[in-house]
Amino acid sequence: xxxxxxxxxxxxxxxxxxxxxxxxxxxxxxxxxxxxxxxxxxxxxxxxxxxxxxxxxxxxxxxxxxxxxxxxxxxxxxxxxxxxxxxxxxxxxxxxxxxxxxxxxxxxxxxxxxxxxxxxxxxxxxxxxxxxxxxxxxxxxxxxxxxxxxxxxxxxxxxxxxxxxxxxxxxxxxxxxxxxxxxxxxxxxxxxxxxxxxxxxxxxxxxxxxxxxxxxxxxxxxxxxxxxxxxxx
Numbered sequence: 001x002x003x004x005x006x007x008x009x010x011x012x013x014x015x016x017x018x019x020x021x022x023x024x025x026x027x028x029x030x031x032x033x034x035x036x037x038x039x040x041x042x043x044x045x046x047x048x049x050x051x052x053x054x055x056x057x058x059x060x061x062x063x064x065x066x067x068x069x070x071x072x073x074x075x076x077x078x079x080x081x082x083x084x085x086x087x088x089x090x091x092x093x094x095x096x097x098x099x100x101x102x103x104x105x106x107x108x109x110x111x112x113x114x115x116x117x118x119x120x121x122x123x124x125x126x127x128x129x130x131x132x133x134x135x136x137x138x139x140x141x142x143x144x145x146x147x148x149x150x151x152x153x154x155x156x157x158x159x160x161x162x163x164x165x166x167x168x169x170x171x172x173x174x175x176x177x178x179x180x181x182x183x184x185x186x187x188x189x190x191x192x193x194x195x196x197x198x199x200x201x202x203x204x205x206x207x208x209x210x211x212x213x214x215x216x217x218x219x220x221x222x223x224x225x226x227x228x229x230x231x232x233x
């Protein structure tokens with residue numbers, strides 16, 4: 001081996017060593033930072049849902065929500081620029097989860113009566129809510145909260161009236177199928193269902209024993225089916 005060849009080999013060796021000891025490239029996929037952001041956003045929404053359910057919109061503060069979510073107030077504003085924006089995001093999330101539970105149940109039994117679809121939907125929605133404390137109370141109180149607080153006026157109709165629209169459509173289906181008393185006013189019946197839904201949400205939030213709530217839910221289902229009272233023979 002000549003002198004020139006030896007010198008060239010010595011110059012190239014460090015570079016070759018760097019190449020052979022370089023760390024392997026990370027596989028393509030979702031960045032770790034994105035996963036953290038998604039998890040943080042979910043924590044904030046969960047904390048906001050619980051705060052709004054317990055304290056109401058006016059009394060719930062971003063500081064308290066941030067504290068429960070385990071983030072700083074500054075971090076919270078990175079995701080939501082106002083309390084109203086956070087309320088809307090939490091409401092959209094709750095509506096999506098609960099109404100999808102109803103709709104999925106209805107798709108399972110497409111030819112069933114409207115009351116049977118409603119009863120199964122109730123079971124599925126409250127099952128979903130068990131994993132998200134405060135969600136039922138929050139969702140059921142949202143229409144009243146929006147009326148009380150002017151800064152929530154900008155909420156879209158589909159956000160503010162998601163449950164009233166769902167119940168109204170269910171009642172219209174029942175009428176079309178001859179399952180609803182022809183003298184029943186749909187808007188009045190819708191209001192009764194909303195109030196009942198809110199009462200069940202309150203029961204779920206206050207009855208620690210799930211079995212006790214299930215008994216209450218079954219009683220409501222029996223009432224919907226006309227099985228609560230019996231005519232004396």
